Amino acid sequence: MKINLISDTVTKPTPEMLNAMFTSEVGDDVFKHDPTVNELEAKVAAMFGMEAALFFPSGTMANQTAIKLHTQPGEQLICDKYAHIFNYEGGGVSFNSGVSCRLVDGDRGMMTAEQVEEAINPPDFYHSPLTTLVCIENTANKGGGACWDFKELEKIKAVCEKHGLKYHLDGARLWNALVAKGESPKQYGALFNTISVCLSKGLGCPVGSVLVGSKKDIDRAIRVRKMFGGGMRQAGYLSGAAIYALDNHIERLHEDHRKAKEIGVVLDGLSFVKSVEPIETNIIIFAIDEKLITQEQFLAKLKENNVEIIGMGQGKLRIVTHLDYTDNMHNRFISILKSL
């Protein structure tokens, strides 16, 4: 039995999801003629109580499109130093939008409203870039799947309104936060200009993300997506998977979270584990004492047991639970860890 815990993107479609894909009605989505894509977009927009939505081949393209919509070249956005848009989108913020990132030194990927306000450049000081956008990430990936306090998001919204800034949410793992905190998509739809959500992570789809926003923003987003090469044809096969996942794979995220917490407890009890970061959702970040076992030795030991996880550098490692991580695998992994 191979146990792959490097990411929640390693899942394969379930037989039921494959069936939903096979039986999807399709058309050419570049002409907006794909009924299943149209259905998905209407469904996600309604979930968030927002006017419109657009299907994307990746979360990166959805985020990059949002940044393009909300900024002009030379301007600056504010985000946490751990933000995916800054660290893991290939420098797309500067390449696609000609925008710089003002990084905030937050806690596990999360900033305070005070920090955001301090990071805004004075608009009448023409020497510094004009601040026009604030980007949030929930859950915070590099922060160990950390969930924001919704009250802080509301305070940041007030800062955005006071200073005329746009507000974007990178919600690649927002589903995990909603389930963990008992929140609703509509709460988020009421707060942000745009939200990107991922279908190929916790929800287990093979491909896809959706951007939600106002009708005006989404109309413009169609052109940006085309420019980025993201106009797709019979994408209904992928949207069929997404509709199935939205109906069947959200509530079960609790199980991924429970398993992650159980792994955390076991890790905490191992002599060579220095620290385990707080576990709120499906991501576990922990540090090992490299005087006792090096990262390479630890990863090799797991590999001998057919378990794969990834190192994040500086003695930190990451485990991510997901839809394809079964109860059997969980029991086996726990006993492997205890035997080390």
Ligand SMILES: *Cc1c(COP(=O)(O)O)cnc(C)c1O
């Ligand atoms: C995975 C991820 C993305 C991008 O998703 P891709 O589909 O891989 O492009 C964006 N933001 C966060 C926080 C992510 O974890």
